[in-house]
């Protein structure tokens with residue numbers, strides 16, 4: 001199955017292998033330079049889709065220094081070179097759009113988050129967001145998506161995993177709001193995601209692929225639960241998502257003590273069973289046989305290979321054979 005084509009919205013992917021987003025911390029003033037472009041192009045042969053490392057949508061949402069930016073138009077020419085270099089090798093390329101919320105660092109601006117609650121031990125308290133702040137975040141996601149489209153990206157991915165802003169809204173541990181974006185109901189916890197998906201969809205048009213990286217379970221007491229995945233997956237698909245990219249929530253992208261390939265498959269399965277759109281699974285998959293097995297077992301429609309592809313740029317070429 002690994003070699004089979006698949007369609008995301010109207011975009012045909014040549015197989016099921018995805019390079020997931022992995023921050024390199026090598027962006028030059030927010031834009032990819034020639035060496036970063038070569039790094040991505042080198043991993044494009046025989047890969048179906050490259051999701052480029054997270055880019056901040058506005059300066060106060062920056063996660064770290066030397067992160068890529070999609071926050072203003074100055075970056076568009078550099079991304080245009082990047083997308084051309086990857087597409088020339090037959091891979092599709094998505095931009096991952098992110099706001100770090102309480103995990104924001106590096107811009108010198110105060111961090112904002114749903115309720116001001118720190119995430120993990122790497123963040124200080126942030127300023128609780130007003131309704132104006134929330135509306136502004138949606139506008140920034142839309143503007144960033146339009147820049148990505150203008151730069152030749154085949155689609156965009158909204159980042160809602162690994163403890164960043166949208167994950168902070170989804171998690172009851174970090175969302176203590178009591179308004180329409182409240183942390184007590186699925187409606188409140190997913191409201192901002194749905195507003196962003198709908199607003200981005202309205203701006204980019206119905207044929208442009210939109211993915212969401214869904215941190216589907218926090219694996220923490222009082223955090224988000226896998227029981228909610230069917231309902232939330234349906235809500236995201238209804239709001240305009242074309243691809244569900246499953247990962248962990250506040251726990252991050254690894255699961256302590258668990259090393260079996262595809263460790264989030266218990267999260268991707270309930271997503272896949274409840275939506276018609278493709279589901280991507282990433283985490284601990286390092287061989288073509290492991291990827292094939294997970295596809296055969298119905299755990300997902302697409303497989304992300306992160307660190308193995310980081311180490312071996314020819315991973316996809318060797319896997320496809």
Ligand SMILES: Cc1cc2nc3c(=O)[nH]c(=O)nc-3n(C[C@H](O)[C@H](O)[C@H](O)COP(=O)(O)O)c2cc1C
Pocket residue numbers: 020021022023024053054096159161162213247253254282283284285304305306307308
């Ligand atoms: C160095 C590094 C940087 C990462 N940066 C991002 C990122 O920018 N956005 C994201 O959603 N995930 C990020 N991740 C998570 C990966 O996309 C992936 O989920 C994780 O590496 C697990 O997959 P793997 O076992 O195949 O490496 C990063 C992972 C690593 C190792």
